Amino acid sequence: MTNSFDFTAHVNDRLSDAIAKERESIGFYDLCDQDITPFLVLAQKVKQTNIVIVGIGGSALGASAVYRFLDLVRSFDKKLHILDTTDPLVLESKLNSFDMDDAFYCLISKSGGTIETIAVAKYIDTAVNLHKENTVVITDDASILEKFADSRGIQHFAIPENVGGRFSVLSSAGLIPLALVGVDIKLLLAGAQKVRDGFFNDQGYCHSLMLKATYYAQHANTYNINCLFSYSEVFREFNAWYVQLWGESLGKKQRNSELHVGLTPIGLIGPTDQHSFLQLIVDGKRDKSVTVIKIKEFENEMRIPDNSFENLEAMDIINGFSFAELINMQADSMMEALDSLDDIPLDIIEIESVNASEIGQLILYYELLTALVANMLDINAYDQPGVEMGKVILKEKLKGK
């Protein structure tokens, strides 16, 4: 992947020192160096056709982003199903969509006590019985969920203590379900490593990322909405992962001032959302930056045939183009239109092709960018105090039955 942009900012030199120091205690930076052998050993043993994630938020979005990115191109033999809700309508529909006896269940919860996850696990347990041959547990070391796993002899893996849920896609939480379904997790980590090493070892790469982060942070009050306009459906779940990462990490009270700050992420898919959200970007309030993601090589030959429709000859200008050429021309045209407006910060990320290395690069790129912006805004990217109150109220309601 490459990233280019034409806005600029003055980078504070202390930023790279701050990140270097943060790296000593925050785990996501160095997940690409971990030993993945145990995950690959498990993947060798699992014979079930359906891999089922029972998990929500950070325990589901990362694996979903990688799987969805690759699946349309690679067509894995095994299917990944994600149960990340308490909505009975969709739960029932999803549970009816695969053979529950030919499924391997990944119970994933960092705290171990996520209500949605345990509720669904209990439901599955009465249907098929969760045991060591059809279940793995991925959770914090010594959590109550780990103890439950021990009580049934179910294998469990730890999520590193210093890796938060939304930064956990390259830990056991994301890598195990992805390995089970057949994703090349070694290549995924190699991609992440490339970006990590580029950032810490290459002055130019490092400066470029810091500059982008600085621009976003310095203009947080003007451009408080950051649109990611991804030109392919393969990015739909990646967009959702980005929304969680960006929103939950950057929506905070400032450490010193207690001021509410926050950058609002929007995930868009092109060209479909040119017919939905684009008008608002072009003519609406100037509160949005736009990042376009394009795929250089779709490796797909579908072509618009060279046939003329009677009375629609005016449309023959599209004849003979491949759909890949057309979608990329649409991305370029939209970018040129936005670029001509001058007051919309715009940049482009180009992905070489649809493979595990590229999505690994993109993941680490956004994790680094998030960490950098959080540093600039003087907020803690790694907690989520705002969601606790609702959980407390819910527990009171449940007990008051």
Place this chain on the structure above:
Amino acid sequence: MTNSFDFTAHVNDRLSDAIAKERESIGFYDLCDQDITPFLVLAQKVKQTNIVIVGIGGSALGASAVYRFLDLVRSFDKKLHILDTTDPLVLESKLNSFDMDDAFYCLISKSGGTIETIAVAKYIDTAVNLHKENTVVITDDASILEKFADSRGIQHFAIPENVGGRFSVLSSAGLIPLALVGVDIKLLLAGAQKVRDGFFNDQGYCHSLMLKATYYAQHANTYNINCLFSYSEVFREFNAWYVQLWGESLGKKQRNSELHVGLTPIGLIGPTDQHSFLQLIVDGKRDKSVTVIKIKEFENEMRIPDNSFENLEAMDIINGFSFAELINMQADSMMEALDSLDDIPLDIIEIESVNASEIGQLILYYELLTALVANMLDINAYDQPGVEMGKVILKEKLKGK
């Protein structure tokens, strides 16, 4: 459906006069009075199992919203497929997911010359040949697409001239594919009529909607982001429809000042997005209003079993609840948490149950609200001048091949 909120505003009496006047020329207000017999006659004749929309933006989002809302509960015999992209990866995957010879194609384009729609239609035509037995065309009267239909003897229906794409779900554009798949479109329109008549005939109902619109418009600079937090997956495509309606209608230059204004729509699904976006709402910048949508009666009996997990006994508080009870308690808990913050405008829409009348009500409710806010902001809700420049650039690129 019902809507309640506790914020207030001073409603300008001229607003209802302005809407009454607008109703004379803008078509969406009175679509519930149209004669749907021709659509039902067509639905009687079509025997194919797969109904395929070839259309994008307003030509796809409305039918998709209604179908997805009802499908998880009603399980229609016919399946709706939507081809609303030029992405070759997803096009190929979708076209492989149904029998193209057992499909009926709805080519929908208001202008008749939508590049994405014609590109996909040409591709399908070389595969199965579009003819009067497997195709219907829905477009503006006398468009080039209508003329193409005539050249092949394909039946065509007009989208009323004064009904814009994103307001067209209750016109031929949405009703025909929905009728073909088996949706009770009479009930859908009856729901819409209930809200329309409530607004124009019931002083209380009318005042309440105008008050909400007035609040949004008067606080457009503070609360420039409007989150729709829908507590069920059945609203996923409705959220997407809302995003287009709100964003494309309200992102405009003001008529007199030429100032850029615009309210940014965000679609969220609960409880899943409690684990993603909620932190940003609670602790982030105070630039967001929140509307919660809840379903009162899920008509689903899935229940969390009364079994205790060893070492997870602390979680037994959820035992015995139905998932429907749990998801609604989650919605209530989140609302109580937000409500306690005082500086986040909050309201709730309650849907009785999952049926065509309720989604019809919700659609007209949001169309009216959009029209009202646009009036208050002094913008034209019904054009989209901002997307033209990209189209012109694309046409130049295509011709320059």
